[in-house]
Amino acid sequence: MRSLLCRVWPRSGRFRLSLCIVTIGVVTCISNAAFADAPRVLPPGEIPKDIRLEPLKDLDGYFPFSPPEAVDDWNERAERVRRRMQVALGLWPMPTRTPLNAVIHGKIDREDYTVEKVYFESYPGFYVTGSLYRPKGAPGKRPGVLSPHGHWANGRFHDSGAENVRKEIVQGAERFEEGGRSPLQSRCVELARMGCIVFHYDMIGYADSRQISSDIAHGFAKQRPEMNAVENWGLYSPQAEAHLQSVMGLQTWNSIRSLDFLLSLPDVDPERIGVTGASGGGTQTFILSAIDPRPTVAFPAVMVSTAMQGGCTCENACLLRIGTGNVEFAALFAPKPLGMTAADDWTREMPTKGFPELQKLYQMLGSPHNVMLKSLTHFGHNYNYVSRAAMYQWFNKHLNLGRQEPIVEEDYQRLTKEEMSVWDQEHPQPEGGAGFERRLLRWITDDSEKQLLAARKSPAAYREIVGGAMDVIIGRSLSEVGDVAFKQTSKTESDGYQQSLGLLRNEAYQEEIPVVFLRPASWRGKTVLWVDAQGKSGLYGKEGSLRAEIRKLLDAGVEVVGIDLLYQGEFLAEGKPITQTRRVENKRESAAYTFGYNHTLFAQRVHDILSAVKYVKQRQGQTKCLALVGLKGAGHWVVAARAQAGGVIDLAAIDTAGFRFGKILDIRDVDFSPGGAKYGDLPGIISLHAPGKLWLAGEGKAESIQEFYKLAGAEEGLTISNVTPESAPSAAIKWLLREM
Numbered sequence: 001m002r003s004l005l006c007r008v009w010p011r012s013g014r015f016r017l018s019l020c021i022v023t024i025g026v027v028t029c030i031s032n033a034a035f036a037d038a039p040r041v042l043p044p045g046e047i048p049k050d051i052r053l054e055p056l057k058d059l060d061g062y063f064p065f066s067p068p069e070a071v072d073d074w075n076e077r078a079e080r081v082r083r084r085m086q087v088a089l090g091l092w093p094m095p096t097r098t099p100l101n102a103v104i105h106g107k108i109d110r111e112d113y114t115v116e117k118v119y120f121e122s123y124p125g126f127y128v129t130g131s132l133y134r135p136k137g138a139p140g141k142r143p144g145v146l147s148p149h150g151h152w153a154n155g156r157f158h159d160s161g162a163e164n165v166r167k168e169i170v171q172g173a174e175r176f177e178e179g180g181r182s183p184l185q186s187r188c189v190e191l192a193r194m195g196c197i198v199f200h201y202d203m204i205g206y207a208d209s210r211q212i213s214s215d216i217a218h219g220f221a222k223q224r225p226e227m228n229a230v231e232n233w234g235l236y237s238p239q240a241e242a243h244l245q246s247v248m249g250l251q252t253w254n255s256i257r258s259l260d261f262l263l264s265l266p267d268v269d270p271e272r273i274g275v276t277g278a279s280g281g282g283t284q285t286f287i288l289s290a291i292d293p294r295p296t297v298a299f300p301a302v303m304v305s306t307a308m309q310g311g312c313t314c315e316n317a318c319l320l321r322i323g324t325g326n327v328e329f330a331a332l333f334a335p336k337p338l339g340m341t342a343a344d345d346w347t348r349e350m351p352t353k354g355f356p357e358l359q360k361l362y363q364m365l366g367s368p369h370n371v372m373l374k375s376l377t378h379f380g381h382n383y384n385y386v387s388r389a390a391m392y393q394w395f396n397k398h399l400n401l402g403r404q405e406p407i408v409e410e411d412y413q414r415l416t417k418e419e420m421s422v423w424d425q426e427h428p429q430p431e432g433g434a435g436f437e438r439r440l441l442r443w444i445t446d447d448s449e450k451q452l453l454a455a456r457k458s459p460a461a462y463r464e465i466v467g468g469a470m471d472v473i474i475g476r477s478l479s480e481v482g483d484v485a486f487k488q489t490s491k492t493e494s495d496g497y498q499q500s501l502g503l504l505r506n507e508a509y510q511e512e513i514p515v516v517f518l519r520p521a522s523w524r525g526k527t528v529l530w531v532d533a534q535g536k537s538g539l540y541g542k543e544g545s546l547r548a549e550i551r552k553l554l555d556a557g558v559e560v561v562g563i564d565l566l567y568q569g570e571f572l573a574e575g576k577p578i579t580q581t582r583r584v585e586n587k588r589e590s591a592a593y594t595f596g597y598n599h600t601l602f603a604q605r606v607h608d609i610l611s612a613v614k615y616v617k618q619r620q621g622q623t624k625c626l627a628l629v630g631l632k633g634a635g636h637w638v639v640a641a642r643a644q645a646g647g648v649i650d651l652a653a654i655d656t657a658g659f660r661f662g663k664i665l666d667i668r669d670v671d672f673s674p675g676g677a678k679y680g681d682l683p684g685i686i687s688l689h690a691p692g693k694l695w696l697a698g699e700g701k702a703e704s705i706q707e708f709y710k711l712a713g714a715e716e717g718l719t720i721s722n723v724t725p726e727s728a729p730s731a732a733i734k735w736l737l738r739e740m
Contacts, residue, residue: 038540040570041489041501041514047573048503051510052566052604057597058584059309059316063325065354067361074361078332080471081324085291087472087675088319088596090249091256093455093465096447098124100261104132105427108419112136113192115415117422118199119208122257126250126440127430129208129422130201130258131156131415133192134267143272143399144262145191146288146295147200148255149184150281150383151218151312155206157417158184173384176411180385187276187388189412194392194401197268201258203280203314204251208422211432211440217247220313223589228665232438238669241318241591242661242677243448245441248317248592255288263294271296272399276391278302278341278383283315283326290332297398299339299391301383304330306353308346316592318674319472322599327354334358335367339394341374345381370398385409452680456704459690459712466679467688470643473675474603476610478645482508484615486515496521497554504563506611513608514564514571518550522557525624526740527616529561531609531641533633535569536562549729556737559623563612565605565637567670580668591667595674602637602673609641617648625740627651631728635659635698636671636682643688651739652689653732656682656698657725680704690714695735697721697728 047053068074086092102120116132135142152158160168165180174180179189188198205214212235220236227234234240235247263270274297277285282303289298303310309326310316330338338358342350355373362371374390376382392407423429455461471477488502500517516536530550532538539562541547546554553560564570567578581601586593599607609628616623628649630638635656642652661676680687686696686705691714696702702720709718723731 038537038544039490039499039501039516041503041516042570045573047571048512048514050512050566050571053571056582056584056594058586058593059311059321059597060307061597063306063309063321063327065306065325065327065331065357067331067357067364069364071364074364081328082291082332083468084322084324084472085287085320085329087469088244088249088317089252089287089291090244090246090444090448090678091253091291092469092472093451095123095253095444096451097257097260100257100264102261102264103427106422106424108415110413113189115420117420117427118201118261119422119427120257120261122254123440123443125430125436125443126211127209128201128254128258128261130199131188131420133188133196133198133200135192135195135197138195140267141269142267143196143274143395143401144265144268144270145196145198145274145276145395146255146258146262147184147188147191147198148275148277148281148284149200149203149206150277150279150284151203152184152279154417156184156200156202156420157207158182159414168384171379173379173382173386175385175409178414179409179411182414183383183385183388185414186385186409186412187383187391190388190392190407190409191395193410194396194403194407196274196395196399196401197262197265199258199262201254203284204247204254207420208429211430211436212247212250213432216437217251218312218314220247220590221588223667227434227438230663230665233441234434234437235441236313236590238591238664238667238672239662239677240441241595241667241672241674242664243441243445244318244675244678245444246317246592247314248320251284251314252287252291255284256292259288259292259294270294274298274395274399276301276395278387279381280310280312280315281383283310286326286330286333289336289338290329295333295336297337297339297395298333299394300330301341301387301391302343302345302347302381304340304354305342305347305350307349313588313590313592316590316596318592318595319475320592320596322475322597327358331358331361334361335365335370337370337394337398339372339374339391341376341387341390343379343381343387344377348377351375448678452684456687456708457711459708462708463688466684467643469675469679470640470685470688473673474606474640474644475599476603476607476644478610478614478648481607481610481614482506484611484618486615504611504615509607511607511611513611514569515612516562518546518554518560518562520554520557520559523559524557525622526557526627527559527561527623527625528553528627528629528736529563529609529612529616531565531628531630531634531638532562535564537569538562538632547729549733552733553736558737558740561612561616563608565608566601578670580666581670581672583668589667591672591674600673602640602671602676605637606640606644609637610644613641613645613648625650627653627736627740629653629732629736631655631732632725633657639682639685639689642692642694643685647692649692651693651695651736653695653736654686654697655725655728655732656686656696658698658700691717693717693739695719695721695732697723697731698725
């Protein structure tokens with residue numbers, strides 16, 4: 001028999017596994033004698049029956065929507081999903097709304113409408129570009145419509161060509177050879193003729209929006225080593241993800257600022273605002289409509305679906321669709337008027353999967369006629385004349401345009417690329433490229449840090465922001481753990497304590513965790529949950545004897561609980577530690593394709609700790625005092641778990657070893673966590689422990705944490721220690737025994 005021996009060496013401010021030899025055998029324990037080896041719960045080679053070991057979910061999975069039965073339940077659910085979206089998109093809290101500095105120029109006069117060139121700054125120096133259509137001869141305030149275009153070639157400059165439009169005319173998809181060549185311009189023109197002011201704006205990387213290229217925004221495939229740096233990082237890097245900076249987030253902010261621009265126009269009626277786009281523009285439509293309260297009617301075409309959720313990097317963000325999906329995102333607009341189309345693409349099943357559930361929700365909310373699906377599955381992916389006609393009718397009704405129906409789209413003279421482009425000699429194209437990309441992300445980071453610093457002045461405000469974000473980043477609070485059951489596999493007595501081995505089963509999530517309970521004969525309700533980088537084997541030393549600090553706790557009458565977190569100990573069939581996280585089959589190296597749909601390993605290990613906490617606390621009141629310990633490479637998991645468990649944890653002893661999410665340089669690192677660095681990194685999360693009692697090592701003087709404990713009126717609850725990692729266990733035990 002071989003016992004688990006591990007050494008850890010400091011690297012980049014945190015501990016890395018250097019050598020690991022995993023036990024390969026089952027030990028028979030003899031009463032009143034030292035255990036011969038680190039014990040196993042399961043037979044050799046057998047691993048827990050845990051759903052998290054099954055294949056990962058990706059964007060081509062199935063994303064059903066099940067509306068709650070009661071309005072209050074839906075309101076609660078809607079708030080949580082909306083917060084998930086905001087956090088995932090880097091919009092929690094919302095960035096500072098800096099001046100737009102809008103420029104409108106180059107008016108083109110048509111018979112019944114005009115078109116102007118527009119650019120403005122969504123962030124300082126980052127420009128949104130587009131075309132502004134206005135009706136002529138329409139006095140008073142007019143409805144405003146945002147028109148995101150989607151992934152049509154060249155975007156706002158799209159021209160399908162004479163040959164293609166003739167084919168579409170034969171198929172009944174278009175009516176005119178001239179206007180039909182640009183379905184994007186067509187809807188803007190007709191809406192303007194109907195009396196709307198329409199802003200048709202560029203997606204990042206399309207048409208005039210070239211500061212971040214299309215290859216980066218939409219075609220990104222490989223990680224860029226030069227952009228993966230602790231400072232001055234670029235998009236898709238571990239640091240950008242740790243700060244929740246993504247192309248989808250930038251694009252969503254551009255949509256919000258486009259709405260700001262539209263509403264800044266004196267002739268726009270703020271009570272009548274529509275949004276419509278197809279494909280990727282459909283994604284922008286329902287994302288904006290879900291998180292911004294100002295749109296009053298929405299029409300996302302050929303995108304809302306229980307199937308494929310959006311294949312582009314601009315439609316994916318880490319954390320976004322874990323436990324939710326596009327149909328539920330669209331549902332967040334309820335009970336306001338929501339119209340959609342389906343085609344012969346991933347939306348083809350909407351009439352039977354997705355739309356009936358939306359109808360049920362709208363019925364429950366008392367607005368059954370405010371949701372509509374036009375199923376046009378005899379056409380491929382499109383926003384053609386037939387689909388646009390459905391939108392015109394929907395907007396006519398819900399924007400109170402008063403137009404006689406049916407509304408028949410008429411031909412028009414298309415604008416050329418030269419007529420639409422906002423940049424010229426008097427309005428030069430702004431700087432872009434890699435340097436600009438880095439500076440933009442730096443500005444966003446600085447702005448976020450300023451907001452967080454201001455929030456720290458109020459513990460309540462800070463907890464709302466950071467605690468609300470952690471609920472999304474970790475994906476589970478203690479109240480959401482559900483019931484946890486213990487299935488015992490063996491029980492032995494030895495030298496004044498009892499060892500119980502078994503599995504903690506969380507049925508709600510179908511998770512299973514190997515666990516060991518070490519209970520002294522003199523136990524009086526004090527328990528330490530000991531989290532170790534080596535799992536429950538970390539409680540044992542050579543030849544299976546208990547480590548000195550564990551023995552000291554038992555001798556003091558304290559129960560000790562050890563667990564194997566996911567991919568520790570008995571989760572490893574071959575005994576080899578995991579060095580990289582899994583990824584979905586998508587070959588593009590954007591973390592969002594994996595972690596937009598699946599929890600990170602870091603979060604899943606925190607889930608395991610919370611399950612163990614829940615079980616220990618629900619044992620019919622047996623545990624009167626519960627302490628959580630994380631030392632020697634386990635501190636960062638325990639930091640997050642204690643933050644999510646709140647006051648249930650009486651004491652925590654943690655050595656962080658200076659760990660920082662912002663120093664991780666690989667999106668497949670086992671501790672990679674989207675959002676982990678955005679809210680003050682690990683010290684920011686530790687602050688959430690206040691006013692709970694905490695022994696803390698590995699953070700130096702920890703000034704910011706001390707300040708927050710003082711502000712929370714809990715200075716005496718924080719003990720800062722500057723011991724070495726080797727002496728941390730002894731110091732932590734001494735503190736625990738004094739406080740318990």
